[in-house]
Amino acid sequence: MSVSPTENVIRFGLFELELKSGQLRKNGSRIRIPRQPAQVLALLLERPGEVVTREELRQRLWSPDTFIDFDHALNKSVQKLRDALGDSAESPRFIETIPRVGYRFIAPVKENARRVIEELDEQTGDELPAEPASDKNTLILPTEPRTKTGWLLVAGCMAALLMGAGWLAYTKHEREQQIAPVHSLAVLPLDNLSGDHEQDYFADGMTDELTTMLAKDSTLRIVSRTSAMQYRRATRPLPEIAQALGVDGVVEGSVERSGDKVHMTLQLIQGSSDAHVWAESYDRDANNTVSLLNEAAMAIAKKTNSAVAERPPARYVNPEAHDAYMRGEHLWYSENNSDKAKDYFQRAVELEPDYALGWLGLSQYYGSNLLNGRMNPMEGLVPMEAAAQKAVELDGSLPDPHIALCGSIFFKEHDWARADRECMRAIDLDPRYASAYRMRARLFGAVNRHDEGIAQEKIATELDPSGDQWGLARSYLWARKYDLGIADARLRLESSPHNAKTLENLAALYRCKGMYEEAAQAWEDMFSARGDEVSASSVRRAFAEGGYTAVVRWNLADLKKQSLQHYVSPVLLALAHAQLQQREETLNSLEEAYRSRDPLLLWVQDDPAYDFVHSDERYRSVIKGMGLQPAY
Template identity: 35%
Template structure:
């Protein structure tokens, strides 16, 4: 085969009467050029065979005879072979030039719609059937050997060349070359071909099954990266069923694919014609698959005629109802839901199609940003990230997922990053009947990524026929610009921030700062930075230092982009830590106005309202947050907390129990249930819950404090005293909120000590101290003037109306 330099030198040269114009491809069977046939004035594909392939005149004669047999194939889906020739020791094959792209190129955009899989599958199978009738087996069928014309017609390339160029030693598992390894021919080879057995047309049937599988799922039937492991799986293991990878595949197409891929040739289709028939049947409308027998009216009785009149009348009525869509019956009977019926949706995690685990942050980030864009539409309920991420890599059916999330529709898709280009494929699916309502693929430069996200969100909103407010329309059409490097760093920061681990938060901090360095005017990076500083203990930062940085970053984010909901929520949290209650409330309200679907804003606002004593409003916001993020453990447990502060303990127990049912290993939920048990006089049950929470949280001070309080009110004075001493000793060597020690002292009946610790918490501006306003465990201190004064110093009147 010509080397890279040699390939370049061929450009402009002439072989026979073919002038070489450009190189279009290369592989183990040679280098392919586009050339000009100067006699017939047409472009041809000229394949220069690897040097030494045909070592003597006898082998050339054999090759020429076989090439002539290939030239007799005349089929619209087979690349035509024109001639074989030799010039100055260079052997070349002249074939039809097929402009366009290969199926492998086409599949970069993701799995194909079933209609396209069937249409292309029929064409490829028809090409195989034609060749098999002439005794020619392809032996090397794969997406790279299937060209797609500009009109979408399939052309199978390189028929029979695998045998011609390897006539003496068939490719087997024992002599695979590097070019036929896990990334090349091997994934498409039949088991009998790998074993070195005699192959026939049924080997091609297996291979087309592998190609159909990849078209339908965007994954190879066997995708092991190591050749040895790949060979073993092809020989001995069944493939993952296609519908487990792509829920849009019909059972009929899955059956056809798996029949092709049967390891036993006797169990596959015995001819490509049989496969064409089944694919054609699958692609036909259901009404045309069977024909009704002709009626012979001369034998009909009067009763039969009456029955036929009744049926005809009934059919006419049904047609009228369907045609007029009376009461929406056309949509119900035909299972075609109107897109205007969709008022809630979930964006499922986009699949990372880059085949690179290091790009997982990018796929998750694209999911986050698509959720954020759609969530701005006030007429839609859009489920938050926490809940949808629970369905990452799941094989649950879409209707089941939609039922869990309580939505009408779901958006699913994939993202693939190739160099400086990004490809996004998305589909909108109605949940009730798993019907696709809209689908599209996009490809853009990374520099235009934000514009792409706006475009996708606008297309989805348009397909749902939802009415956009002028500001929402403007938001989806705005032309944001950001340094691509800054945006990439931001996505990485978001990815690690969502892990909520000390290591993850440290990395998030680094990436958000990196994003700001690359683009100092990128508001989302400042919002991310602010949210990260909210986790001061995990970052190992003094609380006062972290709060100052949190507020500064939030203010900068709002200054740069006053329309960014995340920025206002971050600022609201910072102002709440400053005990600027009215300022915090204004920011939360502004965030919710900008993004009514932002569950975090509603959740944080509910906590503030609870602190202020506005319990009904707090519960309304908390319930709405849970509606938007139904699988969030934190929001579910905190809803129980809002009921606790509203002194509605039965409902608090129910909500906390729901969180435990979602995840029995979630410590906060056990703390929540323990608090409810305490207020209902079930101190032993409370001790059990707090002990569980303590074990799960590995010594969280809140769980220790709650357990100490429970011991105290249940008469276990020694145990309560031991916990009080433990907390005090810990506070001398590291920061520990004084508020938690005050809780235990209040339970022990030591009011003076409890007040002293609360005053210390005030001096340290403890984040937990505002809870004292409504905390049931501090009820014994409410009549103390020092306690009421402490509440007033935080800007909270000691008595607030509930609303």
């Protein structure tokens, strides 16, 4: 039995596929599935129980002028489809692989109302005259029913039609009522349908820039890229994802680049009801993706009644510079490779010196490595500030360049007031941007205004619940409110148990509270989360042999070993010496950090490990030299 292609909803098991939109649902809850896997499923459902060959799938789904690795693309689509259905190739319940031939849908397919009606018509055809209808919307009734049964059938049909019309009107009204206004939005990672993993950076870049443009072109609260990216290839129902991200709506879609052409599909889903609000597809030249994304962002803003005043058309960006920037962003966020990312950011500004995002990427590269203690401040502070200043000059309408400039001013000049003005400028540009509040929390933590810093982190957490999940715990750590910090970190780890930064802050919280066994365990878990099982084993062995003091000694030795290969901040060495109560070594390391204007010095007063040197004039000279007032 084949399924009529005119049927819009096909049901099987606990699932149903809506053919027109490609939406897959399980028990009424929508399951996120890319466009091509949905098309594969639709073709298989047309002929349940029959083999659909790979060649048929190729002809139906991939146009002749699309140059991709078809086998890889089809295999990937089928795998994504199986992931969504909870199926497997080894023990299939839905899709059976016919080796070297194709696929067969093996689960029972439920017949819908249309087929039941067609069968009823066939059974009663001898009682109702077959009269042609000149208009498909006109109901033709027999003028002289030949039997009593005929009259009853006619009356029944008319009653059913009237009831059906009323029900359709009612459900349409109810559906419109269910689609509540969208005030907050998450852009989920766009699926790369090019069939080439090397194009993942392009899909990620398009996702990132659409997120940025929506924040710029609408009054919507847009969750951060980092928060949304954790749902790459997720098969959880969209209402669950929306609830976890704390948003009213979700944008999902796919992008496919083939040669010099780009095809992008987007749809907007209302989070709580899983209702389809808007959908559009775009086809553009690959050199014109910036205007494509701007058009899409404005369409979504208008659909949600959140569009801001018309802005000037998007400025032309050199396609090669734009591509280099997207590659850098992908390496930065997805592969955590800052050195290679920096090369691409540098390439972007060389190709187009007035490209604001390229300069922003460079500033963020320097700032991140300075805060990680892996870059000599004498080499990083000046270019960090110069790149941030350039980005602000080129496009002051974006909040991120102002945040980068805030950090560079504070790190390099220690000018708290001027740095905070840049941060406030970012908030003025986008009051819903969580990163600006998180930067302010850093500033308040350094100048001992901890209650204000905690308040800023709480605002950021409310705006972006799945963002930097360790931020509030860190502010509690700086404020020496260890119980609150531990409770918050543990809460975050329930949903993200392998977040290395949360585990790092939890280890510090335990250590400051004197819970050394728990601190060592959190350290071990942190290294495991980073994929560094060698260090995790070293921590475990050191604690077993000599307790937490042995763990600190191992850390000090490891830092010294690393310093032979790359720069290691003296502040990291000072903290290890301080935990071992080594006064001279602690002060020497702090003074060395001061001479290089190491920004990590800005927060040393917040750690109780240094309390034993607070009365030392050498220590106080370092603090005052950084422009800070002694706190203890």
